[in-house]
Structures are given as structure tokens and as C-alpha cells.
Amino acid sequence: MANNAPEQSHRNDEDKMVTINVKDYVDIPEPKPRGPGGRPPDPRVVQLAIRCYKRDDPKKATVFRCIGTNSGCRSAWVTAKRSKQRVLNHAASCEHIPCDLREQLDGGLAKTAPSAKLHPSNGANMAPASASMMSHRVGSKGPSKPSHNPDPSQPSVYNLAKKTRLDNLTAQLDADIVQFFCVGGLAPSKANLPQWKTIWQHAVPSYNPASASKLEEYHIPSEAAFVRTKQLEHLWTCVNLSITFDGQKIHSPQSVYTIHIITPDREVYLFDGNEASEESHTADHLFQVLDTVCS
Ligand SMILES: [Zn+2]
Numbered sequence: 001m002a003n004n005a006p007e008q009s010h011r012n013d014e015d016k017m018v019t020i021n022v023k024d025y026v027d028i029p030e031p032k033p034r035g036p037g038g039r040p041p042d043p044r045v046v047q048l049a050i051r052c053y054k055r056d057d058p059k060k061a062t063v064f065r066c067i068g069t070n071s072g073c074r075s076a077w078v079t080a081k082r083s084k085q086r087v088l089n090h091a092a093s094c095e096h097i098p099c100d101l102r103e104q105l106d107g108g109l110a111k112t113a114p115s116a117k118l119h120p121s122n123g124a125n126m127a128p129a130s131a132s133m134m135s136h137r138v139g140s141k142g143p144s145k146p147s148h149n150p151d152p153s154q155p156s157v158y159n160l161a162k163k164t165r166l167d168n169l170t171a172q173l174d175a176d177i178v179q180f181f182c183v184g185g186l187a188p189s190k191a192n193l194p195q196w197k198t199i200w201q202h203a204v205p206s207y208n209p210a211s212a213s214k215l216e217e218y219h220i221p222s223e224a225a226f227v228r229t230k231q232l233e234h235l236w237t238c239v240n241l242s243i244t245f246d247g248q249k250i251h252s253p254q255s256v257y258t259i260h261i262i263t264p265d266r267e268v269y270l271f272d273g274n275e276a277s278e279e280s281h282t283a284d285h286l287f288q289v290l291d292t293v294c295s
Contacts, residue, residue, distance in 0.1 A: 020063070020075075025054055051064055062079070064076060067097060067098070072095075089217045093224060106225040110230075113222040116226050174210060177219075181215060190212075257273070
């Protein structure tokens with residue numbers, strides 16, 4: 001790159017995501033902790049976002065580059081401190097992350113997915129969101145509100161039950177919405193339409209639907225990690241699996257290779273998508289991608 005400015009940025013806050021050429025950056029070691037106290041950084045995040053600076057930047061401003069930049073990713077963050085959630089969520093959808101790190105990451109992220117919060121053990125596994133779950137029912141099935149609380153120092157059972165029901169409803173609706181956007185192939189930006197928010201305000205005034213950036217940066221990546229984890233758990237139990245791959249163009253337009261795994265019962269799982277960059281067209285690269293999936 002000819003100048004010090006990042007090639008591209010789409011955020012104006014301190015934590016700017018930029019597109020980089022890894023060759024222009026110099027890695028630097030992590031600073032030693034200044035003393036006892038303070039929370040140590042999450043080792044996964046330290047592995048995923050490598051501290052560096054741009055070679056020709058006289059100020060040597062701190063940049064964190066995705067570890068996938070070693071093998072094709074171009075994402076980095078110009079920031080003094082890593083944003084854990086942003087790094088984890090990028091890594092969840094970055095196809096250049098080393099396989100072992102990806103699996104570790106999926107396991108952690110999957111637990112935060114909207115659908116993961118619907119596990120029967122937390123009592124939130126309700127039927128799909130429907131009119132029957134609207135707010136007017138939230139208070140109708142629980143314990144009736146006592147006329148007075150005999151001991152004001154004790155938390156009210158009514159309030160606790162109400163909070164649990166609202167938390168469960170929020171978890172269910174978050175999961176329903178992320179599935180609606182993903183299965184429908186809708187742009188997350190639709191979640192910022194005032195009309196979308198109005199629907200929810202009328203239907204469930206107590207519910208605050210995720211914004212486009214929350215969907216894009218938190219809910220969708222964690223849901224994808226959840227699906228990948230479940231898929232892998234299931235495929236481990238199968239034998240005689242077949243693998244297929246094919247190149248195609250998506251709307252962007254961008255070429256991608258998709259890799260499917262088919263079980264003997266003819267269930268087809270989309271296992272991976274690999275961006276077809278120039279490198280991807282070589283037989284060696286395709287072999288590498290398939291070999292990674294097979295292992
Ligand atoms: Zn990346």
C-alpha cells in the first residue's frame with residue numbers, strides 16, 4: 001500500500017475494521033502485564049487477533065489482524081484494545097481461520113447462540129413464536145399477583161416468575177428472528193426498518209428486537225457456530241459419508257465453492273463455503289480445502 005491510511009474502513013468509532021495486506025504489517029509481542037490485578041486477556045482472542053503495526057506508519061498505531069490473514073483473510077482492527085466479541089464473531093465466519101482454532105471457537109460461541117438458549121433444561125423451549133406468545137399472555141399463565149408482599153425484604157415470587165417468562169420469551173423470539181433472516185436470505189439491514197420495529201412494538205411491547213448490527217455481528221455468527229457444532233456432532237455418528245463440492249456464483253457477485261456432506265440416508269449438509277479467489281481455482285488449494293474437511 002502506498003499510504004498510511006487503511007485501504008477501507010466502515011466504522012468511525014475507535015474500533016475500526018480495515019482491509020489490509022498482511023505483508024505491510026509487522027507483528028509485535030503482547031505487552032507484559034503491568035502487575036497483579038486486572039483481568040488477563042482471553043487466550044483465544046489473543047490467538048485470533050495478532051498485535052501488529054503498519055510498517056510505514058511512523059506512529060506505529062496498534063492494529064490487530066485476524067490470524068486468517070496468514071492465509072487469505074484481509075480483516076484487521078485499528079484499535080488500542082481488542083474487542084473480544086468482535087474478534088470472536090469475525091472468526092466464526094472467517095474461512096481462513098485454522099481448523100483447530102475454528103472448532104474450539106465454535107464450541108464456545110455456540111453456547112451463546114439464540115437457539116442454544118432454548119435448551120429444554122432452561123425451560124425456554126417454547127413452540128415457535130406466534131400470536132399466542134404475545135405480551136398479553138405473558139402475565140396470564142403465571143402465578144396470580146399477590147395482593148401484598150408479606151416480607152418486603154424477600155424478592156417477590158410473582159416478579160421472579162414474570163422475569164423468567166420474559167427472558168424465555170426474549171430467547172425464543174431472538175432465535176425465531178435469526179432463523180427468519182437466515183432461512184429467508186434477508187439482509188440484516190431490514191431489522192433497522194422502523195416498520196419492523198413497529199410490528200414488535202405492537203405485538204410484544206416488552207421485547208426489543210436485535211438491531212441489524214447485533215444480528216450481523218452477534219446473533220448470526222453464533223447461530224452459525226451452533227449449527228456447525230450440532231452438524232459435526234451428528235456427522236461423527238454416521239458412517240459411509242460422501243463429500244461433494246461445486247463452484248458457483250452468488251448475488252454479490254462472488255464465486256464460492258460449497259462443500260456438502262451426504263449421509264447414506266441422503267441427508268445433505270452444507271458443510272463449508274470457500275471463497276473462490278484466484279488461489280482457490282488451483283487443484284492444490286481445492287485438495288487442501290477438502291482434505292481439511294475430511295480430517
Ligand atoms: Zn479473518
